Amino acid sequence: ILSRSNIIDRIWSLQDPPTEETVKSHIKGLRQKLRGAGAPEDFVETVHGVGYRLRQSK
Structure with a gap:
């Protein structure tokens, strides 16, 4: 599970x-x-x- 803040930290630069x-x-x-x-x-x-998570295909 990824929280929104975790997604921000991993994807966007810290400058903006x-x-x-x-x-x-x-x-x-x-x-x-x-x-x-x-x-x-x-x-x-x-x-x-x-946050969010990906579900596995059935």
Whole structure:
């Protein structure tokens, strides 16, 4: 499970880090692209109050 702040720390430079809302927006776009490529609806799962995780295919 990756929290939004963990995603920020791993992806963006420390000079100009985005807000957690930016991460939320990018996750939304990622989900749309994955669905367009045939991934299941819940491939990127939100773990409320914690962050995000990838679900394994069934």
